[in-house]
Amino acid sequence: MDSALTRPQLVHWRTAIFTIFAVTGLGFASWASRLPAVKQELATDDFGIGVLLFVAGAASIVGLTLANIIVARWGARRGMLVTLLSFGIGVAVAGLGVQFAHSYALTAVGLAFMGLGMSATDVMMNVEAAAVEQAFGRTLMPLFHAFFSIGTVIGAGVGIAMAAWGVGVAWHLWAAAAIVLLAGLGALAYVPTREITHDDDAPVATRRERFAEAVAVWRDPRTYAIGAIMLGMAFAEGSANDWLTIAVVDGHDQTQATGAIALTVFSVAMTLFRILGGPMVDRIGRVWSLRILAVTAGVGLVMFILAPNLPIAFVGVALWGAGASLGFPLGMSAAADDPSKAAASVSAAATIGYLAFLCGPPVLGWISHQIGILNTLWIIVALIAMSGFASGAAKPIAGSKVGAGHH
Template sequence: MDTALSRSQLVGWRTAVFTIFFVTGLGFASWASRLPAVKRDLGINDLQIGILLFLSGAAAIVGLSLANVLVVRWGARRGMVATIITFSIGVVVIGLGVSFLESYAVTAVGLALMGMGMSATDVMMNVEAAAVEQAFGKTLMPLFHAFFSIGTVAGAGFGVLMAAWSIPVAWHLWVVGLLVLGAGLLALRAVPARETMHDDPATPASRRERFAETLAVWRDPRTYAIGAIMLGMAFAEGSANDWLTIAMVDGHGQTEAVGAIALTVFSVSMTVFRILGGPIVDRIGRVWTLRVLSVAAGVGLILFILAPNMPVAFVGIALWGAGASLGFPLGMSAAADDPAKAAASVSAAATIGYLAFLCGPPVLGWISHEIGILPTLWIIVGLIALSGLASGAAKPIAGSKVGVGHAHH
């Protein structure tokens, strides 16, 4: 049985999960911020960089599948110990491959370990975050995702400094790898072992039952409806991260510096709304929040595509960022409404969302090669509309204390 936790244990648990979100964002952005140096040190071209990114994405999809197995076998808490170690080793191996061995193959192995460790950690930290949210009885998931965003900003900022000071990639990534490992493992000590998280040792018979539960969520129509919400918003977020700077330069004829400012505006808008998101959801409810934000994202993106001048484009970018901010976290939150199925449901929802994150940008790149970047973005407008129409699926199930809104109290 899960025992009731004291207030200080609850706060410690919440802080621990905030920390894990922050360090995964930090680790990921640290690598991404040094891509130009990686390209230079390994003497490779854009296609070879693309292959490295694809390998990392493919390994991330393997990690998503493994997360389920780890939760069933060891529980979320012990599973995260394994995946944070894998993630940190990956970051360290990338540094070794780039700066010391100057080996494309070793760098690729590091990226595969990082991708696999990160995505598996991601599923389990979302499972834990959903459990914290239910324990507190209020919407916290957007704030957890804000900590990931803050981690990526910190990682990118630190990367800018390291590049400016010409610090070798290895020394930079080794420091980050050790930081992720130390902070991650220290945080996990404050995560309570809970039966609903499968942290209790499982017998082979109960493991079989857990696997059956894990597969059963894929037969639940609600899983796919929540997946549709997350799919549209993952595309809206992922396309901005990968294509917004290019859309500014190639589509609107701006300089690379203006492109970088555009991405910053998008990221800041998104992070601010993730910080504010919880109280908004607790006031108007999860479904209405998603509906309003899908309209904001759609209108923002249309303004950006059709912008006659830069001020209008930037208003569009801010709306696009705000609108895309909560689809992913609230989808995770909705998937976790039933504590008995939370681990399996969050894992399934995360898998759908991540496939959009990983497969979306390359598909958009291929289409934009044929028709241009701004016309390609109309596809995202369509997917945002789909996400808005599916919002009703995020309605909290009977008995859930999270995401109902004051109107229903």
């Protein structure tokens, strides 16, 4: 059984998971922000960069699959020790491959470790975040995801500065890797060993039960209903990250700088609502929050697609970002409602959501090649509507202290 934690221990635990979310975002954005320099150093073309991104994406899917097994066998805390190492070392190896070895193959190996470590860490930090949220008894998951967003903004901002100052890719990525490893692994020291996140030294029989539990959760209809919520909102978020700038340039005939501003508006709206969303959920409940935000995202995206001028397009982008902000974290919260199977359920929900993130953009790219980018975005409107209709599945189960709301 888990022993009760003191208030300072709970606060340290929460701060530690905030830190892991932030450094994961920082590490990822540090790599992504230097892609033009990577392309130049490796003397490759867009197709070559695409293959590198595919390697990272494929490794990420492997990481998602392994995460469930790792949590069942070793728990989230010990699992993150290994996966954060994989992530940080992968970032460092990619930097070495780009600047000093000028090796496409070594860069790809680094990205494979980075992708595997990042996706597996993502699942486990969400398992921990869900446990923290249940321990505090109020909605905190959106705030955890806001820290990831803040990490990506810092990582991208530093990347812009590094590129402007002519700092080599390796030196930049090694510094980022050092921050990931020092801050991330340091934070783990404040994460308690808890049965709820499978960190205890369970006997073999119990571990077998946990493996069975991890498989059984895929036979629960609620898993797929929560997955539908997260799938729609993961597409809404992921499509903006990958295609919004192109939609502004190619769809609305604007400059690349205007496209970058639109993506910034989206990211700021999403981050702000993740910071502010918890109290709203605790007030009106998880289900109504998801329904209202699905309508907000859908209306915003329709405004963007049909916008006759730039101001209306930007208002649409802001509504799209705000509406898409809470679907993913609240899906995680809903999956964690039953403490007895929280780790397995959160792992399954995270897997569905991250598969949408990873597989969605390439699929949308192929479709947009056939029918144009603005027409393709109508598919996202339909997926957002699906997410809204599935929102009832996020209703807290009996006994859950999080997400019921009060008037």
